[in-house]
Amino acid sequence: MKCLITGAAGFIGFHVAQRLLSLGHEVVGIDNLNDYYDVNLKLARLAILEKQPQFHFIKMDLADREGISRLFAESHFQRVIHLAAQAGVRYSIENPHVYAEANLIGHLNILEGCRHSQVEHLLYASSSSVYGLNRKLPFSTDDSVDHPVSLYAATKKANELMSHTYSHLFNLPTTGLRFFTVYGPWGRPDMALLKFTKAIIAGQSIDVYNHGDMRRDFTYIDDIVESIVRLQAVIPEADPSWTVETGSPATSSAPYKVYNIGNSQPVRLMEYIEAIEKALDKTATKNLLPMQPGDVMETSADTSALYSVINFRPETSVVDGVQRFVDWYKHFYH
Numbered sequence: 001m002k003c004l005i006t007g008a009a010g011f012i013g014f015h016v017a018q019r020l021l022s023l024g025h026e027v028v029g030i031d032n033l034n035d036y037y038d039v040n041l042k043l044a045r046l047a048i049l050e051k052q053p054q055f056h057f058i059k060m061d062l063a064d065r066e067g068i069s070r071l072f073a074e075s076h077f078q079r080v081i082h083l084a085a086q087a088g089v090r091y092s093i094e095n096p097h098v099y100a101e102a103n104l105i106g107h108l109n110i111l112e113g114c115r116h117s118q119v120e121h122l123l124y125a126s127s128s129s130v131y132g133l134n135r136k137l138p139f140s141t142d143d144s145v146d147h148p149v150s151l152y153a154a155t156k157k158a159n160e161l162m163s164h165t166y167s168h169l170f171n172l173p174t175t176g177l178r179f180f181t182v183y184g185p186w187g188r189p190d191m192a193l194l195k196f197t198k199a200i201i202a203g204q205s206i207d208v209y210n211h212g213d214m215r216r217d218f219t220y221i222d223d224i225v226e227s228i229v230r231l232q233a234v235i236p237e238a239d240p241s242w243t244v245e246t247g248s249p250a251t252s253s254a255p256y257k258v259y260n261i262g263n264s265q266p267v268r269l270m271e272y273i274e275a276i277e278k279a280l281d282k283t284a285t286k287n288l289l290p291m292q293p294g295d296v297m298e299t300s301a302d303t304s305a306l307y308s309v310i311n312f313r314p315e316t317s318v319v320d321g322v323q324r325f326v327d328w329y330k331h332f333y334h
């Protein structure tokens with residue numbers, strides 16, 4: 001198959017591209033290589049992908065309407081795995097406009113490209129942050145998600161709504177992927193695992209929000225990749241019997257689906273830190289701080305719908321996953 005992966009130089013995009021290439025698919029990757037975090041890490045990921053003859057990289061911004069339109073017109077992609085976005089909850093409080101460009105205009109350009117080139121299946125990144133003020137745990141795709149608490153989350157929810165309209169109007173099969181805190185080798189420098197590891201090695205204190213009283217459904221990267229690779233083959237079909245009154249919000253009379261991809265085993269933040277301390281054989285100095293605006297206390301994924309369609313659900317433990325991250329970190333950063 002010929003696949004487009006947006007955000008191919010990013011954490012998740014890089015891993016998905018590697019896996020699709022190893023399965024013999026042709027992958028076109030796009031990314032604007034922005035400096036939200038260390039560009040050298042993005043370039044190092046790309047250097048690995050570019051060793052594969054079946055990989056082709058194009059530096060392009062999602063908001064480049066003509067460029068994206070041309071790319072779709074010239075290449076007949078069977079699958080589009082749209083992972084490029086401005087990520088980060090806290091950053092969206094200070095820099096809201098970047099989110100509108102990358103996550104709203106960018107998503108629209110991808111939808112338009114898929115619509116005009118008859119892409120067979122669009123899969124796109126959503127986020128557990130769409131659950132916002134929801135308190136019922138675990139979070140289920142059957143629940144309504146109308147109360148996001150950050151602009152980042154609102155753009156991800158908007159992506160689901162925009163996708164639904166394209167599934168409905170143009171019969172474009174779309175699958176939304178609500179990722180729950182993804183971690184692992186080649187992970188993002190703006191996320192807790194890399195920040196904590198770096199600080200603990202340097203003997204500096206780590207900032208622990210809400211005094212450590214938070215739980216996260218940390219999901220290991222290989223489990224995310226496995227889920228995406230299986231889901232790309234499950235093309236959503238319209239369900240004519242579906243109604244708003246009786247059906248789940250995660251499905252539709254249009255070829256539209258949304259899944260949670262999480263570990264279903266929320267871990268206390270302090271337990272996550274203990275796993276890092278164990279992997280590094282070093283104790284962290286903790287700087288206990290109040291809750292940050294836009295953050296949620298707990299995330300936990302109900303993955304029953306995911307399991308029923310792909311016969312797989314993430315289950316790597318944080319002890320194993322964090323150890324693999326630390327091994328990569330020590331090797332990569334010497």
Ligand SMILES: NC(=O)c1ccc[n+]([C@@H]2O[C@H](COP(=O)([O-])OP(=O)(O)OC[C@H]3O[C@@H](n4cnc5c(N)ncnc54)[C@H](O)[C@@H]3O)[C@@H](O)[C@H]2O)c1
Binds near residue numbers: 084126127
């Ligand atoms: N990592 C997580 O825990 C997590 C959780 C939930 C959702 N997500 C979502 O998954 C997707 C991938 O996340 P990630 O962790 O790999 O992030 P990442 O930042 O490592 O990857 C995103 C990539 O997209 C690129 N990009 C950003 N804006 C762009 C634009 N306007 N045009 C072209 N390229 C652009 C960036 O340069 C980056 O390489 C994102 O949509 C993110 O919102 C991630």
